[in-house]
Amino acid sequence: xxxxxxxxxxxxxxxxxxxxxxxxxxxxxxxxxxxxxxxxxxxxxxxxxxxxxxxxxxxxxxxxxxxxxxxxxxxxxxxxxxxxxxxxxxxxxxxxxxxxxxxxxxxxxxxxxxxxxxxxxxxxxxxxxxxxxxxxxxxxxxxxxxxxxxxxxxxxxxxxxxxxxxxxxxxxxxxxxxxxxxxxxxxxxxxxxxxxxxxxxxxxxxxxxxxxxxxxxxxxxxxxxxxxxxxxxxxxxxxxxxxxxxxxxxxxxxxxxxxxxxxxxxxxxxxxxxxxxxxxxxxxxxxxxxxxxxxxxxxxxxxxxxxxxxxxxxxxxxxxxxxxxxxxxxxxxxxxxxxxxxxxxxxxxxxxxxxxxxxxxxxxxxxxxxxxxxxxxxxxxxxxxxxxxxxxxxxxxxxxxxxxxxxxxxxxxxxxxxxxxxxxxxxxxxxxxxxxxxxxxxxx
Numbered sequence: 001x002x003x004x005x006x007x008x009x010x011x012x013x014x015x016x017x018x019x020x021x022x023x024x025x026x027x028x029x030x031x032x033x034x035x036x037x038x039x040x041x042x043x044x045x046x047x048x049x050x051x052x053x054x055x056x057x058x059x060x061x062x063x064x065x066x067x068x069x070x071x072x073x074x075x076x077x078x079x080x081x082x083x084x085x086x087x088x089x090x091x092x093x094x095x096x097x098x099x100x101x102x103x104x105x106x107x108x109x110x111x112x113x114x115x116x117x118x119x120x121x122x123x124x125x126x127x128x129x130x131x132x133x134x135x136x137x138x139x140x141x142x143x144x145x146x147x148x149x150x151x152x153x154x155x156x157x158x159x160x161x162x163x164x165x166x167x168x169x170x171x172x173x174x175x176x177x178x179x180x181x182x183x184x185x186x187x188x189x190x191x192x193x194x195x196x197x198x199x200x201x202x203x204x205x206x207x208x209x210x211x212x213x214x215x216x217x218x219x220x221x222x223x224x225x226x227x228x229x230x231x232x233x234x235x236x237x238x239x240x241x242x243x244x245x246x247x248x249x250x251x252x253x254x255x256x257x258x259x260x261x262x263x264x265x266x267x268x269x270x271x272x273x274x275x276x277x278x279x280x281x282x283x284x285x286x287x288x289x290x291x292x293x294x295x296x297x298x299x300x301x302x303x304x305x306x307x308x309x310x311x312x313x314x315x316x317x318x319x320x321x322x323x324x325x326x327x328x329x330x331x332x333x334x335x336x337x338x339x340x341x342x343x344x345x346x347x348x349x350x351x352x353x354x355x356x357x358x359x360x361x362x363x364x365x366x367x368x369x370x371x372x373x374x375x376x377x378x379x380x381x382x383x384x385x386x387x388x389x390x391x392x393x394x395x396x397x398x399x400x401x402x403x404x405x406x407x408x409x410x411x412x413x414x415x416x417x418x419x420x421x422x423x424x425x426x427x428x429x430x431x432x433x434x435x436x437x438x439x440x441x442x443x444x
Contacts, residue, residue, distance in 0.1 A: 018057040038148035055381040163234035178204040200400035250431035262328035271298040290317035333364040348416035
């Protein structure tokens with residue numbers, strides 16, 4: 001059924017059917033039903049028999065809400081909601097209201113006001129909006145005491161989510177509001193989108209600087225050196241935790257054992273966490289983690305907690321400089337989506353001189369699925385399409401970069417060197433990242 005054919009009645013029928021399927025699947029799995037209670041599970045099981053109908057249910061509910069509201073109310077809610085709900089979320093996180101309410105107890109408005117040194121009248125107003133976002137609730141209707149909901153309890157149980165919220169609210173939000181200015185300055189009147197890193201909303205907000213400058217040099221008031229960079233790393237952990245499929249499963253969608261006794265260079269590998277994951281399960285592989293010198297400390301800390309030091313080493317390297325290691329495979333995780341195409345080409349062209357026929361360049365990154373299948377139906381549910389679109393906008397805001405479809409990956413690799421041929425795409429259902437295997441060989 002096309003979107004234009006959806007009605008309140010047809011959606012209600014679908015919602016009832018899908019709700020029954022999801023609840024029965026949870027019963028069969030002996031898993032608790034979703035609820036607003038503070039101790040409710042944060043995620044449903046990764047079982048495809050549950051996740052598939054769940055995603056369809058979310059899409060039907062999103063469509064139902066839109067139809068029930070109508071265009072007029074939709075824009076009122078959107079225009080008022082986006083800036084003000086973001087402000088409320090920022091306030092809850094900045095003042096750590098999460099921890100001001102005990103997980104297994106309650107706190108009064110007055111106690112929260114005293115702990116934050118904010119007037120109680122304002123605490124009441126902010127929490128009133130938060131509660132309509134399903135963040136916290138009154139112990140009883142009209143009560144002066146506040147308790148957690150499942151959503152407000154989550155940042156307490158998973159502190160890295162606080163880092164993710166802070167990154168979005170403090171690092172990204174002030175930049176995203178410069179999007180229209182960036183379009184006016186850099187793109188209006190051009191037939192082709194610019195590939196300059198500096199042609200971004202970030203450049204408008206922080207002229208002459210980069211995201212990496214902000215993360216490494218600018219700390220929020222009263223915070224120690226390295227605070228913002230650490231917070232960013234924790235924000236990335238929060239994204240990984242929110243997926244029903246972890247990095248270990250997703251990266252192993254590719255058959256690493258077929259490389260035999262090989263050396264893998266982990267380009268831009270940061271602390272080497274992906275190399276550690278792979279080394280644990282593939283004993284024939286050795287790894288060289290490459291990143292800028294300031295990553296070596298975190299690498300050493302991670303490796304010291306393992307027995308893998310003989311198989312994983314660190315080499316300081318800037319991937320915009322010629323590659324210095326000759327190896328059988330090069331792993332590049334979550335690097336390219338930070339860079340416009342012209343820079344991806346530069347990175348690849350620094351690697352190709354050391355490639356041999358049969359060498360692998362393995363990209364572990366987000367792959368945007370096709371919009372529609374051969375029957376004209378969306379390939380993935382609405383909630384996932386929305387998430388992918390928002391991540392793509394995040395890349396534009398920060399780097400004037402983008403997320404890529406398979407054909408985009410092929411095009412940029414061929415632009416770097418026609419001998420880089422896509423041999424396979426390995427996707428684990430439910431995983432945010434896929435492995436693309438490019439093999440160096442003859443032109444084809």
